[in-house]
Amino acid sequence: MRETVVASPMLFRVASFDTPVVNLTVDGRSIQARRGESVLAAMLSHGGHVRRHEHGGAPRASFCLMGACQDCWVWIGAGERARACTTPVADGMEVSTSPTVHGG
Amino acid sequence: MSAIDVDVAIVGGGLIGCMTAFALCKRGRSVVVLERGRVGGESSGVSFGSLRLQGQHAVELPLALRAHEIWETIEEELGESIQFARHGHVHLALNDEHRARLESNARHGRAHGMDITLLDREMTLRRWPFLSDKVVAASWSTRDAVVNPRLVAPAFARAARRLGATIHEGIEVARVEQGGGRFIVHGRMRDGSEPVISSAALVNAAGAWSDTLAAQFGETIPLFAAGPAELVTEPIPPFAAPVMHVVDGSILFRQTDRGNVIIAGHPRMKVDAETRRARVPPDKILINLARLVAIVPRMRAHAVIRSWTGIEGYVEDMMPVLGPSSTTPGLYHACAFSGHGLQMGPAAAVAIAELIADGATTMPIAPFDIRRFYATGQQRTLSLAEEFQADVLPPRDGLVR
Amino acid sequence: MARVVVIGAGPAGIAAAEVLSRASVEVAVIDEAPRAGGQYHRAPAPGLALDMRRLLGTGYAAYETFHNDAASVCSRVDYRPGTLAWGVHGGAVHLASRGAAKALGYDALVLATGATDRIMPVPGWTLPGVFTLGGAQALLKDQGCLIGRRVVVCGSSPLLYLAAVQYLRAGGEIAAVIDTTRFADKLRALPDMLAAPRVLRDGLHHMAALKRRGVRIIHGATIDAFEGEERVGAVVCTPPNRMPLRIACDAVAYGHGLRPETQLAELAGCALRFDAAQRTHVPETDLDGRAGQGVYVAGDGGTIGGGQAAAVSGRLAAAAALSDLGATTNDVDLEAGRRMLQRLRRFQRGLATAFRWPGERAGQLDDAVILCRCENVTMGEVRAAIALEDGAAEVNRIKAATRCGMGRCQGRFCGPGLAEVAAISAQHPGSERDRLRVQAPIKPLPIALAEDVVP
Numbered sequence: 025m026r027e028t029v030v031a032s033p034m035l036f037r038v039a040s041f042d043t044p045v046v047n048l049t050v051d052g053r054s055i056q057a058r059r060g061e062s063v064l065a066a067m068l069s070h071g072g073h074v075r076r077h078e079h080g081g082a083p084r085a086s087f088c089l090m091g092a093c094q095d096c097w098v099w100i101g102a103g104e105r106a107r108a109c110t111t112p113v114a115d116g117m118e119v120s121t122s123p124t125v126h127g128g
Numbered sequence: 129m130s131a132i133d134v135d136v137a138i139v140g141g142g143l144i145g146c147m148t149a150f151a152l153c154k155r156g157r158s159v160v161v162l163e164r165g166r167v168g169g170e171s172s173g174v175s176f177g178s179l180r181l182q183g184q185h186a187v188e189l190p191l192a193l194r195a196h197e198i199w200e201t202i203e204e205e206l207g208e209s210i211q212f213a214r215h216g217h218v219h220l221a222l223n224d225e226h227r228a229r230l231e232s233n234a235r236h237g238r239a240h241g242m243d244i245t246l247l248d249r250e251m252t253l254r255r256w257p258f259l260s261d262k263v264v265a266a267s268w269s270t271r272d273a274v275v276n277p278r279l280v281a282p283a284f285a286r287a288a289r290r291l292g293a294t295i296h297e298g299i300e301v302a303r304v305e306q307g308g309g310r311f312i313v314h315g316r317m318r319d320g321s322e323p324v325i326s327s328a329a330l331v332n333a334a335g336a337w338s339d340t341l342a343a344q345f346g347e348t349i350p351l352f353a354a355g356p357a358e359l360v361t362e363p364i365p366p367f368a369a370p371v372m373h374v375v376d377g378s379i380l381f382r383q384t385d386r387g388n389v390i391i392a393g394h395p396r397m398k399v400d401a402e403t404r405r406a407r408v409p410p411d412k413i414l415i416n417l418a419r420l421v422a423i424v425p426r427m428r429a430h431a432v433i434r435s436w437t438g439i440e441g442y443v444e445d446m447m448p449v450l451g452p453s454s455t456t457p458g459l460y461h462a463c464a465f466s467g468h469g470l471q472m473g474p475a476a477a478v479a480i481a482e483l484i485a486d487g488a489t490t491m492p493i494a495p496f497d498i499r500r501f502y503a504t505g506q507q508r509t510l511s512l513a514e515e516f517q518a519d520v521l522p523p524r525d526g527l528v529r
Numbered sequence: 530m531a532r533v534v535v536i537g538a539g540p541a542g543i544a545a546a547e548v549l550s551r552a553s554v555e556v557a558v559i560d561e562a563p564r565a566g567g568q569y570h571r572a573p574a575p576g577l578a579l580d581m582r583r584l585l586g587t588g589y590a591a592y593e594t595f596h597n598d599a600a601s602v603c604s605r606v607d608y609r610p611g612t613l614a615w616g617v618h619g620g621a622v623h624l625a626s627r628g629a630a631k632a633l634g635y636d637a638l639v640l641a642t643g644a645t646d647r648i649m650p651v652p653g654w655t656l657p658g659v660f661t662l663g664g665a666q667a668l669l670k671d672q673g674c675l676i677g678r679r680v681v682v683c684g685s686s687p688l689l690y691l692a693a694v695q696y697l698r699a700g701g702e703i704a705a706v707i708d709t710t711r712f713a714d715k716l717r718a719l720p721d722m723l724a725a726p727r728v729l730r731d732g733l734h735h736m737a738a739l740k741r742r743g744v745r746i747i748h749g750a751t752i753d754a755f756e757g758e759e760r761v762g763a764v765v766c767t768p769p770n771r772m773p774l775r776i777a778c779d780a781v782a783y784g785h786g787l788r789p790e791t792q793l794a795e796l797a798g799c800a801l802r803f804d805a806a807q808r809t810h811v812p813e814t815d816l817d818g819r820a821g822q823g824v825y826v827a828g829d830g831g832t833i834g835g836g837q838a839a840a841v842s843g844r845l846a847a848a849a850a851l852s853d854l855g856a857t858t859n860d861v862d863l864e865a866g867r868r869m870l871q872r873l874r875r876f877q878r879g880l881a882t883a884f885r886w887p888g889e890r891a892g893q894l895d896d897a898v899i900l901c902r903c904e905n906v907t908m909g910e911v912r913a914a915i916a917l918e919d920g921a922a923e924v925n926r927i928k929a930a931t932r933c934g935m936g937r938c939q940g941r942f943c944g945p946g947l948a949e950v951a952a953i954s955a956q957h958p959g960s961e962r963d964r965l966r967v968q969a970p971i972k973p974l975p976i977a978l979a980e981d982v983v984p
Contacts, residue, residue: 037674060575106975432973
């Protein structure tokens with residue numbers, strides 16, 4: 025699997041959540057977030073992009089942050105399609121940035 | 129604009145009109161194509177893109193095979209890619225009745241020299257493990273191909289233009305008169321100008337609107353407008369090369385070279401040729417997606433991103449109207465392809481071009497004569513009427529209100 | 530009882546629902562977001578300790594009033610948050626919510642779908658760290674995060690200054706504000722902008738506040754590129770009559786004003802027209818928002834007008850719907866509402882001059898620039914397709930040939946730039962633009978949604 029979460033986080037948190045910690049994984053790597061955070065905020069608080077583009081593999085970190093550009097779709101669990109910017113994190117969530125089911 | 133004199137005026141700049149223009153130019157005829165909107169702007173670009181041989185109706189297969197020969201070398205002739213790819217075509221059976229149809233199609237196809245392999249359930253699932261066990265058998269025809277339908281009509285139009293054809297966009301045919309052995313076509317442009325085209329021959333390639341033109345010459349084409357329901361997914365890693373097609377037409381899909389999966393499912397939908405607006409009803413989208421996941425469960429992990437349809441001309445027997453007019457020398461019909469125009473188009477175009485240039489054609493088009501609609505006591509091919517029932521009934525009404 | 534369905538729970542949708550909820554009609558409010566507010570009044574996620582009073586400053590009163598009203602309205606109507614309206618067909622809206630598809634019939638449909646940022650492509654605009662201006666604000670208000678530590682805010686929009694001020698208030702650093710409109714154009718727009726003196730005053734306050742904090746503001750610059758490898762690291766711009774500047778940053782908030790979300794109006798059968806002042810297509814409506822076919826359009830989803838105009842137009846649209854359904858309402862002062870709307874629209878015309886859409890940039894961009902970020906289609910591919918059509922290609926033809934606009938976002942972000950390239954090539958840059966057609970689903974629809982549908 026291609027490396028998808030780089031070390032330097034994108035986002036700068038200026039207000040904190042007073043909600044319980046939730047544990048999730050992004051492409052198998054464990055990260056922590058707070059209930060109420062979006063999958064996108066959690067991913068970009070731990071890394072520099074959300075996915076690699078299908079055509080060319082360039083990194084993408086979403087663009088509109090409001091459910092319009094559709095550039096932050098990921099897979100949750102066994103293959104539920106979800107848009108990271110409008111999906112809240114949940115404890116035990118497994119996020120994949122490439123399809124978990126492969127060809128033929 | 130003064131009168132333009134040409135050998136042939138073609139009404140309709142869809143793929144049939146553009147292919148016919150190309151075929152005529154190759155035979156040295158001067159041609160003008162009159163297109164109301166944009167070349168390929170109506171139904172030409174919206175089809176599923178399958179150049180299917182397998183399961184083509186017996187009456188159509190000879191012409192379809194001739195068309196296929198042309199398709200196989202067309203990109204060289206056009207000088208550009210239309211994304212032709214010979215990926216093969218797989219018919220899927222979901223029950224015993226379907227299986228019997230596969231067997232009968234295979235017998236028939238093989239008789240015409242086609243390479244068709246029948247696979248039982250185990251062989252099918254081993255070969256294409258993404259299929260669910262709802263699939264009980266498959267037949268695989270290797271010569272069938274796909275193209276990108278959106279590219280076809282513009283590419284033929286460009287090729288025809290290079291050979292000297294005039295392609296007029298944005299011109300409506302107001303009326304056609306006859307005089308001095310010629311057709312006098314009165315056009316109307318959006319800017320109000322009214323060009324006049326004088327031609328020795330006239331080709332009716334007006335798609336879903338071809339009945340109107342035929343009526344000007346006292347001919348009836350019992351045409352109705354319908355459209356395919358097409359869906360496309362986001363790009364997905366490659367998994368399915370051939371076209372996959374449940375034999376009753378209830379669902380078919382193929383993956384493009386960019387990974388998007390195109391999904392269609394009959395019946396086709398009634399659409400409004402008057403308003404020229406056609407959309408896939410949301411219920412139809414959901415039904416077709418449900419059918420798709422039933423046979424390809426892995427598709428549940430992906431999203432559909434768009435739907436589209438177009439306005440195609442159908443007749444009840446699902447066969448084209450192709451050949452000379454029954455009333456008017458010099459007039460030729462190439463219309464009512466009933467959803468099969470893309471595959472058969474190149475051969476139909478050559479047939480019309482040969483009729484105009486040579487007075488006769490080598491293409492097997494006899495069954496498609498317009499007079500079949502008036503002949504009394506004509507043998508109606510009932511199986512086609514039944515296929516129509518399955519293919520073009522409107523979808524059922526709302527799921528939840 | 531007649532059913533009125535409102536799409537959107539921002540200022541327009543809630544104002545419409547408020548009027549409707551007091552009449553004898555059944556009201557449903559469909560909103561894709563989990564909480565009312567839209568983008569304009571976006572509220573923090575539950576549990577986020579964000580001081581909205583401090584962040585919004587003078588804007589807080591309107592925010593608080595909105596949310597009090599919204600809570601009350603939503604409790605009185607069939608309120609469905611977290612629900613995507615993905616299609617309209619045959620008098621029903623098609624919805625997706627929590628993995629299930631539903632259809633909801635309507636007698637009147639009020640579309641309060643809002644707007645998204647309008648983008649002119651720039652070299653490097655797809656790099657991680659480049660976000661829309663509206664997105665940068667939404668992330669802060671909703672999630673308590675800034676898009677980076679050192680941010681360049683750029684484009685042409687009154688929101689440049691508001692977003693920069695909010696980022697400073699929240700503790701961020703603004704490397705520069707780059708406004709692509711010349712200051713002279715802002716002065717030219719003053720007469721129209723005086724139609725809303727309070728909004729104008731707030732805007733000037735924001736500019737002054739940024740200057741006090743030492744933030745560099747550059748007017749009339751061309752944005753040349755967003756630079757970086759795996760993440761944006763600098764903005765290169767050229768101020769008028771000067772050498773190019775390279776401004777280091779770790780994030781960029783970028784936008785050229787707003788573009789109405791007209792997809793559902795189009796699917797519902799409403800006519801769209803090209804609005805020369807806004808340089809975009811909008812649904813054809815009367816002043817009250819009647820768009821025909823039982824559809825009413827309110828807020829920025831019709832005419833970009835900001836939150837205040839959205840609320841007024843929401844009330845007018847609701848009153849129009851009720852009146853057309855034969856259910857009268859006496860508590861909307863139509864004449865006052867229309868006057869106010871016209872005044873606010875005049876102000877918005879001023880804004881369109883003061884923060885102009887740089888359509889001509891589409892003609893100057895290098896062939897290698899990505900125009901369609903979904904399908905990775907470059908300017909060069911689009912120009913080649915146009916050249917094949919003798920330079921007069923219509924946008925849907927270019928889309929067919931290149932896939933530009935065919936991706937997941939259905940042309941929301943490439944559409945405005947594509948329209949300009951096509952217009953420039955056809956040598957009618959001043960006239961009406963073509964428009965990409967949309968189809969259902971207007972946003973990606975997970976196929977799993979159909980699993981429970983009986984085929």
